[in-house]
Amino acid sequence: MLLVDAPLVARREVARGMFVLSLEAPQVAEAVRAGQFVNLGWSPGPLLRRPFSVYRTDGGRIEVILKAVGVGTAHLLHMKPGEMISCLGPLGHGFDFHSPHRGEGEGEGRAERPRSVALVSGGLGVAPMPLAARDARAAGMEVTWVHGARSADELCSEADGDDVIWATDDGSKGFAGTAVDAVPDVDMVLACGPNRMLAAMAMRRPDAQVAVETYMGCGTGVCLGCAVPLVRGGYDRACKEGPVYRGADIEWSMLPSHLPYAISA
Numbered sequence: 001m002l003l004v005d006a007p008l009v010a011r012r013e014v015a016r017g018m019f020v021l022s023l024e025a026p027q028v029a030e031a032v033r034a035g036q037f038v039n040l041g042w043s044p045g046p047l048l049r050r051p052f053s054v055y056r057t058d059g060g061r062i063e064v065i066l067k068a069v070g071v072g073t074a075h076l077l078h079m080k081p082g083e084m085i086s087c088l089g090p091l092g093h094g095f096d097f098h099s100p101h102r103g104e105g106e107g108e109g110r111a112e113r114p115r116s117v118a119l120v121s122g123g124l125g126v127a128p129m130p131l132a133a134r135d136a137r138a139a140g141m142e143v144t145w146v147h148g149a150r151s152a153d154e155l156c157s158e159a160d161g162d163d164v165i166w167a168t169d170d171g172s173k174g175f176a177g178t179a180v181d182a183v184p185d186v187d188m189v190l191a192c193g194p195n196r197m198l199a200a201m202a203m204r205r206p207d208a209q210v211a212v213e214t215y216m217g218c219g220t221g222v223c224l225g226c227a228v229p230l231v232r233g234g235y236d237r238a239c240k241e242g243p244v245y246r247g248a249d250i251e252w253s254m255l256p257s258h259l260p261y262a263i264s265a
């Protein structure tokens with residue numbers, strides 16, 4: 001885990017009200033894996049750092065994607081190039097691209113290397129997916145990008161897949177329905193978005209890896225503010241053991257489904 005002062009270097013709009021910020025943070029860029037996050041702090045700013053998935057890396061830069069949902073995110077979006085942001089990370093455990101897949105019709109003990117993956121996102125849940133596309137390709141997989149939002153202007157315009165499927169609730173672009181409904185038959189599913197979307201994904205594909213949203217305090221495993229209820233009983237810390245879980249392992253009924261991250265997604 002690194003703690004660096006990262007200058008803000010660029011900003012671009014990728015959907016209505018949704019922006020990508022680039023920070024110069026070479027050591028973090030080199031170390032980060034898909035599904036991990038950074039905890040950002042700045043001064044003057046909120047007392048607690050704010051967690052953001054790493055969206056992309058570009059040389060020595062990391063990118064994060066966000067909308068203004070409260071004080072901190074609104075403040076970040078008003079910052080100017082050259083201003084400093086304190087960056088703690090990379091944090092958490094990201095997606096696992098090497099977990100074996102059991103092929104249809106194969107015997108009980110036979111497990112295969114996954115050859116295809118769907119990256120399924122709703123709204124801001126697109127955040128970990130460009131890095132996931134990078135890491136999935138490095139693991140030899142064909143990537144299908146499945147991105148959904150309420151309407152066409154809320155879809156993130158940047159996509160990275162061998163196949164790209166858009167989904168909108170109002171049918172204004174691509175598949176009319178949710179991203180979960182649009183997922184094709186693939187060996188592996190990775191998903192991020194509102195918790196209720198992830199719960200639906202887990203119902204269909206219990207083996208899906210999902211990056212969950214929780215409240216977070218410290219981001220480093222100390223405060224227990226990020227508890228994730230588990231089916232086997234007890235809790236995990238999203239910032240340490242997560243934020244990526246196997247969908248079937250989470251007790252979804254006990255996880256809040258209405259965090260602002262979800263509402264804005």
Ligand SMILES: Cc1cc2nc3c(=O)[nH]c(=O)nc-3n(C[C@H](O)[C@H](O)[C@H](O)COP(=O)(O)OP(=O)(O)OC[C@H]3O[C@@H](n4cnc5c(N)ncnc54)[C@H](O)[C@@H]3O)c2cc1C
Nearest residue numbers: 050051052053065066067070071072073127214216260261
């Ligand atoms: C692992 C992880 C990765 C995340 N990645 C992204 C990302 O890539 N892009 C993105 O836009 N958002 C992401 N979020 C959510 C983001 O951290 C919150 O939206 C942000 O902290 C809200 O800060 P704020 O100061 O704008 O809101 P505040 O003014 O603090 O609060 C506004 C509302 O947001 C709630 N809130 C505060 N902290 C969180 C939190 N950690 N998660 C959800 N709700 C919160 C508050 O309860 C309040 O109701 C991520 C969250 C986690 C846990």
Ligand code: FES
Nearest residue numbers: 217219221223224
């Ligand atoms: S945010 Fe403090 S333990 Fe996870």
